[in-house]
Amino acid sequence: MTSLAFLAAFLPGLWAGPALPHALQPGFLDLRALGGDAWQVYWKVPAGAGGPMQIAAVLPETCDPRGPGPLEFDGTAFVAAWISGCPGGLEGGEITIEGLELTETDVLVRYELAPGRAESQRLTAASPGFRVPAPQGRLGVVSTYFALGVDHILRGIDHLMFVFALILLIRDRRQLVGAVTAFTVAHSLSLGAAALGWIVVPAPPVEAVVALSIMFLASELARPEGRGLRLTERYPWVVAFAFGLLHGLGFARALLEVGLPEGEVPPALVAFNLGVEAGQLMFIAMVVVVGSLLRRLYPATMAWATRRDGQGIAAASYLMGSVAAVWFVGRVAAF
Template structure:
């Protein structure tokens, strides 16, 4: 049973790591409509890459527009991008925007638009809802729902963030201290997320992503530390460690939110909803891990005790696996500078 448990953990983590390596296939599409002049609108359409080619999805503008479909796209780093102008008689408010082919994918598309110049709004389209009639202005309930779901979606697709939380769960066995560490992590990334999203802190994305990978390597080193080597830093000061790294992870969350954009006039609400979404997703993940641990403990209590014992083979194997994956990410992200 112990060998089966280690194999299952390894397969799950390797699958997640492979998900990041091929993250382009899971990245959302992006459609932006901004006023140009008169009844003309500037359109930007970004399509994720799958197996070296653009994903088979296509944006279709409202019927009132004269150039409803994108022209030939060009490849730019991690997506295929089309930029054009369309004349939409009477504006785009009340018009139907659809994403052809989205229903056959596992991704989603973020639509950011300005029905009125300077009044930006964002709507998330999914395979179950591949089209939307653009409202003149999103109500506060619509803003809250959109950014809440975006936060949940972002954290559940953020493999590196989830691996950090998983390492915390494995490392801190005392429930009270674990709750304190997770709370500190939450408070820290809430602060840095808000500060970076509002432009108070400006940090380039590549260094932040590299340090996020480094934070996983640090926890992995704590996990594999042999028994009898004294208390780990994360055991002596779990809240301080979680808070420090939480600030860095919050900068990573902010990068996603900056790419999405914040709705004019509802920035505080959107920030709150996105952050709550991140927390909901994080809690769902923690509950899933604890439930899996509970079920495994019922099947083989000795296996769970082994994972919790410092210096054990099972604990060391998982720690080295986490650290190895994070090290590969760290080298790749530093090379991307």
């Protein structure tokens, strides 16, 4: 299944930011064509330690102005808006995010070559700039939002910890597959509903309940043997589905931060969701592979660590519960 040794390798980084386990939300640069040579520019910078991250949007050389003025804090991030004139248009020009190569976040660039023709590009530390190509079409939108979904789930430590707790708790493989499937279906439904505006829930309560869901699974895992089946063992699919709906609202927050491209909402939404699922499957596969390797290399230690009534599982449950409790308190304080 998995091991305390794997948990020890997985959790140390969680203490770096106990109240904010998500990676920094992605930056967002939006260039909306106004007609002629004018673009409405919106620039959002994630909040870092005591201020905005040290990154700056730089528009093509033909644009004036090429960068933002003073940033203002809107409660979640630092933003700036201005109108830039770009004679000849954006196509062929280079858009760069200065300083992005020194960070661990990414920036989604949404731009229009003409009014109503939205394109998007994801920039990372390894690729902090790009030359604006001709219209990329639907395939480009799908690839961009798929990568954004994968990146979000793999950086969402709290969501991964919930899945990890499910793996530790549900030992029957058939029930585990069913629970993970129920979790997937549920967060796909709530993600889509929230992204389309059918459900509107403030972010702080959602994040607090996500932390609470981890505390619940940790308490289930810490329950001693001999007291009957745990609730998650009796109704694994129901528990996973219920909490999956809440986690989906958390996924949707990241998508709403960067927005959906006009005219390409369905493919972008589906691609982001598939990216989340792909990242989740990658994580589960990693847990299974690492657990199998450790079982072969250290069979006696693994047998002790994964015994249901052993100290290894108890230590894992208390560690996950403690981290989630710190997150919960921090998120409630942010209401």
